[in-house]
Amino acid sequence: MSELAKQGGRQLALIALFAVLVACVPLATRSGTVLNFVMMALYATLLAQAWNILGGFGGQFSFGHALFFGTGAYIQAIAQLQGGINAWVALALAILGAALAGLFVGALSFRYGLKGSYFALVTLAFAEVFRILALSVPFTGGGVGLMVPLRESAANLQFGSRSGYLWLVLGFVVAALLLSWWLRRSRFGAYLQAVRDNEDAARAVGVNPFRIKLAAIGLSGAFMGAAGAFYVQVFQYIDPGIAYGASTSVEALVAAIVGGMGTLWGPVLGAVVLHVLADLTRNLFGELPGINMVIYGVVLVLIVIFLPRGIAGLGLSARELWKGGRHG
């Protein structure tokens, strides 16, 4: 068996192990606190993984990823409230809608060759526009937001205990893990990373950067949309600030960067670390509005200065040193 296949097999096994272990948590404990903690950590992971697809693997830094989150969230809420559509169908619609939002922003931005800071700012501008629109338009409930009424049943995507939600978000996280695994060993993934590392060189050897980036932002948007729809089902509420606000965008990108961009487990590591930090600060300072974001901001700056490859990068550096030592 080739080295590539062996490595791939090992990583798949690890993903499977992760999935099984986490899935067993609700079987091992009834504690609401623990289940909630794990569920929210998985949610944070999903956000980071979504951003990582476009930002980490694709090298396109979006500062307005909440755009896709909010689109998914509002579709989930509005489809049920005003369309009478079943929650699971709404979920599919939300994911699709968010992917389309991604394709829209991507088509505009990449067609005109936006990169780097310009792209980051434009995505932020789009998110802000949607936030203001959501505030002003009646069918989103305006500033008051939308509430999805409580009607507990699995068919309605509302679970009595946290377990159901945990398994749902775990499903998305595993799907994102599998996608990331595939990105690291497929032609599409190779092309995506080539565009990230040097777009001109990629073009010279046959890569179509527009199509590749477009596909990446569509996939990234889809996962953000799933996260948004998930949020609505768990909290049964959405408003423009939560949907399109900066905090969701920031959470996604900081976790991905802290964990290690463009890696398989980076987003997981980053999200868990930040989630633990947020929990610790809540225990120390109580519900102080803004304290979480201060921590995220400080961590972001520290990581950028001292550890630009993130936590996963530490592991990579260690492995490189090890390999270098063995072969001289």
Place this chain on the structure above:
Amino acid sequence: MAEPLLQLSGISRSFGGLKAVQDVSLAVPEGRLCALIGPNGAGKTTLFALMSGFLRPDSGTVRFAGQDITGREPHRNALLGMTRTFQIVKPFAAQTVRENIAVGAHLHVRGRAQALAQAEHVAQWVGLAPQLDKPASDLTVAGRKRLELARALATRPRLLLLDEVLAGLNPQEIAEMMPVVRSIADSGVTVLMIEHVMQAVMHLAEHVWVLAQGRLIAEGSPAQVTSDEKVVEAYLGHGTAARLRKANAAVEVAL
């Protein structure tokens, strides 16, 4: 005679007021190793960009493998069989040598394992085999030039545009690289290289074009072109050819 693989007709391109390339026409025959030379700033790299689609010409046409490809995107031209390298190398710094070359290989190969295997073959061809698992950022200048070459080679091009692949190399590295370029041409790939290293041009090129201030001023065999007065003047300045002649004549008289 068979249609030339690459044909430029009246290619011109300006930037603001600067005429970078003016009315250049040339035909690259299939299967040969040719060179494009000229003093710095002559517009050689711009011409490569115009050929491969990184720049659109203001006027003129580019025909490749029987098709009009004027202004087509570089990736489409790569699919047709035209690949270029860059004067200032552009490695995928975060990736290994193997992964770098594999990106090129993927043009014709979908499977990852296959692409990586092909990358290994190409690396052996250009002499990069011992560095396959090193990150590209660890390579020396010579290594990066080889990588640039290997990645382009992996796309199985019909026409390979090499932009100063020998620049920045020391004499030993040049001596090692030249046979590699020759072997590429021998394998059937048409090679057009921009070069300043004259020994390479003299030894390798079968046909040479000379570009100066955006215009084609001479073409022919390496010997013909280097003894052309216009070419000497372009490199060494106006009136130099006449001065050299006089100096030579004076020496002959003295003898």
Place this chain on the structure above:
Amino acid sequence: MFEPSILFPSVLNGLTTGAVYALIALGLTLIYGVLHIINFAHGACLMLALYAVYFLKERLGIDPYLALPVVVPGMFALGYGLQRIVINRAGHGKDENILLATLGIAIVMENLALIFFKSDTRNIDTAYSLSTVAIGPAMIAVPKLVAFAGALVVSALLFWIMGRTDLGRAIRAVAKEKEGAKLMGIDVDHVYAMSFGIGLACLGAAACFLLPAYYVNPQVGGGFVLVAFTIVVLGGMGSFVGALVGGLLVGVVESLGGLYLGESLGQIGIFAIFIGVVLFRPEGMFGARA
């Protein structure tokens, strides 16, 4: 609806706001032109400056205009320190990293302000807050007029510094050709920090002119950031004249937009301009074609 008696005051008000916007954008342009970084923390820094002016008035009774000699050097020092200590270290050669670093700084500043000052909107009362002056059919608030004049004066000062002083020459040298400037003995790190400092000093001045006619809360930075960027791209990245003209233009557009579309939707107008310019004419009005 398009009566001059409604349009004229709206345009005038827009110009006064626009002048302050221009001052904010000038700072951003300087930072971009010299360091080639997009200072994401620009809005947050303005917010801090506004709070400084606020507290100087509320706690020490210092009038905002008299606070200029305090706030401007203070902001300069903040900028110098930030660039020298934090931003300089974040580069690692990639533009994206610096963008992230300034984003991080912005987040920290905004949320520290939220923690310490709470989210209440505050404004100050001065003797002249409510006085107005008649210009033609329009009644323009005195603070706005002072803001207009002040912003133009400071802009002129900035132009003078850049054009006529040794520092300005050094800054322009570094902006044009960093390596060459280094070879000439210019301390590039120092120039970078000075430029960032001056950029934030502009914010200090803008804050002194802005607060009497405006307000402050921890979120104002965000609104100013996008407006400032819109101006900078509209005017042309790195063009001072562009920032000035762009600022006035955006001020007027915002005023008219607010008049006809209401405050929120009027804001969308600004974002639409930003997105439009970035996509379709990235070199703006005065910038060089890339």
